[in-house]
Amino acid sequence: GVSQDIDHILEIQSALAVDLGGTNLRVSIVSKAGEIMHMMSKPTPSDNTARMESLLTLLVDASQIATKLNCRVLGVGVSTGGRVNPHEGLVMHSTKSLEGWSAIDLRTPISSALHLPVWVDNDGNCAALGERKFGHGKGKEDFLAIATGTGIGGGLVLNGRLVHGSNFCAAELGHIAVSIDGPACMCGSSGCVEAYSSGLALMREAKKLHQAGELIVDGMKIDTNEIISAKHLIQAAKLGNKKAEKIIHLGGEALGTAVISILHLLNPTLVVLCGVLAPTYVDIVRETIENKALPSARGVKVQVSLLKEPALMGAASLVLEYATRRIY
Amino acid sequence: GVSQDIDHILEIQSALAVDLGGTNLRVSIVSKAGEIMHMMSKPTPSDNTARMESLLTLLVDASQIATKLNCRVLGVGVSTGGRVNPHEGLVMHSTKSLEGWSAIDLRTPISSALHLPVWVDNDGNCAALGERKFGHGKGKEDFLAIATGTGIGGGLVLNGRLVHGSNFCAAELGHIAVSIDGPACMCGSSGCVEAYSSGLALMREAKKLHQAGELIVDGMKIDTNEIISAKHLIQAAKLGNKKAEKIIHLGGEALGTAVISILHLLNPTLVVLCGVLAPTYVDIVRETIENKALPSARGVKVQVSLLKEPALMGAASLVLEYATRRIY
Ligand SMILES: [Ca+2]
Ligand SMILES: [Ca+2]
Ligand SMILES: [Zn+2]
Ligand SMILES: [Zn+2]
Numbered sequence: 001g002v003s004q005d006i007d008h009i010l011e012i013q014s015a016l017a018v019d020l021g022g023t024n025l026r027v028s029i030v031s032k033a034g035e036i037m038h039m040m041s042k043p044t045p046s047d048n049t050a051r052m053e054s055l056l057t058l059l060v061d062a063s064q065i066a067t068k069l070n071c072r073v074l075g076v077g078v079s080t081g082g083r084v085n086p087h088e089g090l091v092m093h094s095t096k097s098l099e100g101w102s103a104i105d106l107r108t109p110i111s112s113a114l115h116l117p118v119w120v121d122n123d124g125n126c127a128a129l130g131e132r133k134f135g136h137g138k139g140k141e142d143f144l145a146i147a148t149g150t151g152i153g154g155g156l157v158l159n160g161r162l163v164h165g166s167n168f169c170a171a172e173l174g175h176i177a178v179s180i181d182g183p184a185c186m187c188g189s190s191g192c193v194e195a196y197s198s199g200l201a202l203m204r205e206a207k208k209l210h211q212a213g214e215l216i217v218d219g220m221k222i223d224t225n226e227i228i229s230a231k232h233l234i235q236a237a238k239l240g241n242k243k244a245e246k247i248i249h250l251g252g253e254a255l256g257t258a259v260i261s262i263l264h265l266l267n268p269t270l271v272v273l274c275g276v277l278a279p280t281y282v283d284i285v286r287e288t289i290e291n292k293a294l295p296s297a298r299g300v301k302v303q304v305s306l307l308k309e310p311a312l313m314g315a316a317s318l319v320l321e322y323a324t325r326r327i328y
Numbered sequence: 329g330v331s332q333d334i335d336h337i338l339e340i341q342s343a344l345a346v347d348l349g350g351t352n353l354r355v356s357i358v359s360k361a362g363e364i365m366h367m368m369s370k371p372t373p374s375d376n377t378a379r380m381e382s383l384l385t386l387l388v389d390a391s392q393i394a395t396k397l398n399c400r401v402l403g404v405g406v407s408t409g410g411r412v413n414p415h416e417g418l419v420m421h422s423t424k425s426l427e428g429w430s431a432i433d434l435r436t437p438i439s440s441a442l443h444l445p446v447w448v449d450n451d452g453n454c455a456a457l458g459e460r461k462f463g464h465g466k467g468k469e470d471f472l473a474i475a476t477g478t479g480i481g482g483g484l485v486l487n488g489r490l491v492h493g494s495n496f497c498a499a500e501l502g503h504i505a506v507s508i509d510g511p512a513c514m515c516g517s518s519g520c521v522e523a524y525s526s527g528l529a530l531m532r533e534a535k536k537l538h539q540a541g542e543l544i545v546d547g548m549k550i551d552t553n554e555i556i557s558a559k560h561l562i563q564a565a566k567l568g569n570k571k572a573e574k575i576i577h578l579g580g581e582a583l584g585t586a587v588i589s590i591l592h593l594l595n596p597t598l599v600v601l602c603g604v605l606a607p608t609y610v611d612i613v614r615e616t617i618e619n620k621a622l623p624s625a626r627g628v629k630v631q632v633s634l635l636k637e638p639a640l641m642g643a644a645s646l647v648l649e650y651a652t653r654r655i656y
Contacts, residue, residue, distance in 0.1 A: 083624055092624075093623075093624065142494060156593065156594075158486065158491075159487070163486075163594060163595075164595075165594060165595025165596075166470060166595050166596060166597045167595060167624055167627065168595070168624075169592070169595045169622060169624040169625055170592075170593065170594050170595040171592075171593060172592040172593070172595075172622060172625070173592070173593070175588075175592045175622055176588075176589040176592055176593060177506060177585045177586075177588050177589050177620070178505060178506075178507070178508055179506070179507055179508055180506055180507055180578070180581055180582060180585050187622055189588075189619075189620040189621070189622075190620070191585070250508070253508055254508060257505045257508050257519070258505075258589075260503075260504075260505050260517075261504040261505050261586075261589050261593075262593060264497070264498075264499075264500040264501070264503045264504055265484065265498065265499060265500070265501065265504060265589075265590060265593065265594075266484075266491060266493060266498050266593075267491075267492075267493025267494050267495060267496070267497045267498040267500075268493075268494060269494045291517075292505070292517040292518070293517070294497060294500055294503055294515055294517075295421075296411055296420075296421065296495055296496075296497040297497055297500070299495065
């Protein structure tokens with residue numbers, strides 16, 4: 001009838017986008033225009049079977065909600081922690097925040113359950129893709145996205161294409177070395193930028209400071225059962241705690257130092273800082289570049305992402321870009 | 329006549345290849361097969377006018393010798409220190425070792441004097457091109473060449489093409505940061521790999537050691553008027569000087585640390601170490617990668633260049649590759 005035809009005309013081309021992190025598993029419906037139409041979230045289960053079950057359940061639910069919202073789902077895009085083979089839709093290996101999440105074929109079970117094409121990439125790469133489709137990276141041929149959060153990740157676009165590397169571990173930005181010695185990193189090495197600049201690194205330092213009774217300053221209140229985190233360190237620094245300020249400055253300087261190495265290696269025009277720590281670090285990163293990069297590399301633009309969810313947007317863009325091109 | 333025809337048949341397609349470094353200015357005739365048919369060398373004059381005159385004189389001489397050697401010169405390829413715009417054949421800016429060598433159009437005067445097409449690129453990039461045409465990089469899509477010498481330079485091949493960067497300062501490998509603080513570098517920054525691993529850095533440390541009376545060990549003899557250099561440090565280390573050994577190890581570790589950052593950023597399959605310090609550093613670089621790179625990045629091959637003159641060979645390859653393709 002007439003109303004059905006109108007429904008069809010009003011259908012919104014959409015993607016189911018998954019963000020699979022160490023803390024939360026989130027599934028959303030993202031429209032072609034980049035609008036998050038619906039979002040569901042669960043704590044990430046700690047074993048693989050439960051993780052996969054939760055993921056499939058959320059996706060099936062999301063797909064039903066999509067129908068109700070008159071969204072036509074073109075496919076599923078997954079952003080996940082870990083090293084990913086995007087050709088095969090496979091998580092090859094993960095770090096400790098996603099324990100056991102290795103050699104996991106995501107494409108086959110999702111595709112079987114939903115009868116939709118499935119794309120998978122790592123969260124840092126997805127952040128770069130999100131920036132390219134909806135953010136500062138639009139129309140840019142060469143840029144770098146840095147994802148700050150619990151860890152440090154990122155993605156690199158060169159000549160308009162994501163660089164995956166010979167065995168899919170390019171843009172492992174968190175493990176760019178900024179010190180020959182330096183603090184131990186979760187990866188087993190030491191002196192990685194992640195060991196200075198990540199949320200976990202700041203948490204580690206915040207805890208040390210708190211144990212020494214040097215974290216809390218006037219205007220701060222921490223409950224006894226509260227878990228000390230990067231958030232408290234940032235708050236303390238803002239309230240004038242010089243030691244907290246110094247730790248954050250070192251984190252930003254380490255990130256800036258890693259960025260300089262990238263500038264000197266690839267000389268891109270743009271670096272986009274994403275994630276919760278981006279506003280904290282951006283000025284220190286700019287200052288470090290100004291002080292220490294080669295004059296010819298200083299022209300780079302460093303911008304804070306304007307996207308609320310770059311990785312999720314990137315996961316959606318995997319679908320929205322590829323599904324409409326009919327390239328699987 | 330008959331002899332002329334035979335001459336023509338026996339003509340060797342060749343390039344005039346220039347290597348313009350801080351110490352020596354060298355011009356050679358390189359055959360298509362990669363043989364150095366003739367080589368001329370002069371100390372590099374310290375002012376621009378004299379430099380250009382010497383260069384043109386040597387090139388005119390070389391071109392006459394080429395005729396005598398029955399070499400048909402297809403063009404001139406120049407490897408020079410400094411940042412280069414290869415599209416315009418222009419040296420944009422140089423470091424202190426080629427003082428004043430900035431905003432120098434090399435293509436126009438050479439092309440006018442010799443009536444030949446002219447290609448120019450920076451020495452690190454030329455080393456990578458030399459490896460690609462005649463060395464370990466043959467047939468490789470993604471690899472990195474590191475040039476060790478007075479400074480540290482290099483070139484990066486991705487998807488079969490040299491990466492020049494948005495304003496021609498990609499692969500400024502010497503100024504990859506390996507320390508947030510670290511020793512001062514000639515570029516004005518600090519903690520650059522060049523400040524640890526270059527010939528100049530080793531020279532600086534050798535002089536310090538010598539002044540403290542701790543350089544010379546049994547089996548070594550240094551004349552009073554001899555200039556202390558990296559060579560002496562390496563000799564001392566080989567003869568069991570533990571302090572010299574430690575300095576060299578730190579140099580190698582710093583270079584390995586820079587390589588790890590590159591592996592984690594780009595995940596190439598091959599790194600070629602070129603230049604005089606390559607044999608000294610190769611094992612330490614491999615060991616550093618083994619100890620500190622992500623497991624997924626450790627598979628990279630690190631090889632010492634087998635070419636005597638990678639940069640010169642790369643300068644020749646600019647001619648031999650492009651002239652026969654008729655792309656200017
Ligand atoms: Ca990545
Ligand atoms: Ca270079
Ligand atoms: Zn690490
Ligand atoms: Zn430097």
